[in-house]
Amino acid sequence: MAALAVPLSVSAPAAAADLIPIRLAGPTGPAPVGAVELHLVDASRTDPWSGRPREVMVTVTYPAVDVRGRAMLPWLPAGAGRALKARYGGALDAYALPGTHSADRAPARPGRRPVLLYSPGAGEDRTFNTLVVEELVSWGYVVVTVDHPSDSGEVEFPDGRVVLTRNDGHEDVPAAVAVRAADLRFVLDALAVLDRGGNSDAERRPLPRGLRGTLDLARVGAFGHSRGGAASAAVMGLDERVRAGVDLDGALYGPVAQRGLDRPFLLMDTAVHDGLEKDPTWPPFWRNLRAWHRCLRLADAEHLSFTDTVAIAPQLPEPVRQQLRVGTIPADRAVAAVRATVRAFFDLQLRGRPDTGQLLRGASPRYPEILYIAG
16 A cells, blocks of 8 residues: 555544454465564664664465464554554544454474565555465465565564654665665575574564475565565576566666566566556566566556555545555456466466466466566
């Protein structure tokens, strides 16, 4: 979700029992979903905004054995949720933010699984693509979502600190993307420790049983929305551990935008963005993609149609809904199409599973919303 352009005035916040619930659909795959939040501190880097050692919050979401009796993680923790509502000028005060279908620290299902990194858009949070993340996990992936403090929307740490976005439209975007790429590389290092049975969490909080040995770091992909898509390309340009990537409707920045990549990459856009024709950062990158590459389009969509916002917007009052860029595509169709396309790409590139439904060719009768553009 993006902050409203004009704060709306509403009545005082309702009591918790009276809040209007916002709901997100659960995943469709066979595996239950577990998750654990980690606070990671990179002592080797100085945060360019705070001057302190760089720290990030991540959620490792994984196929679980059993989630019965487990609490589900909130979409946003309490402090971050209050900060988000404040950012919306009170327009969400009457609403309860959604929950997730991810059970806190549920035992992990055995087996080596491909690992995907997710980076959110500028001013967005790592949970803002929960619909796609949980879907991928339910079909056997481990997905690690990463918040980038001061660039993400509102990042809450275990000590209760909430770091708000500093994006004001005048920030150095290439520098911010470079920080994100370094964050993602650091997270990969921390995941290697986790897979060996170590605990990278700064507070050494307990980890889920069975997580050790489940992260197949020889099969790593990265995807992101908007600026997070740029970060996915940027980290691939720096780190060969990342074997495939997806940019969901984001402009590209940094050396990779000119140099391209020698590993598979999927670009997705909307007719509004029309990346290969209207975005000056896309054609140089496209010309220098030397492995499998494709550009697909989500029909009748706008920028936020790739995120949870497309499903949340119809549940909000009309004045709010009108200011969210989700296009005219029905929410359920947008969610299903984006889920299926991202999964089909990583199934092909990291699991060697052919695209039998022709989805990556924009020729799937099941998902007519996905259009072929090039590649």
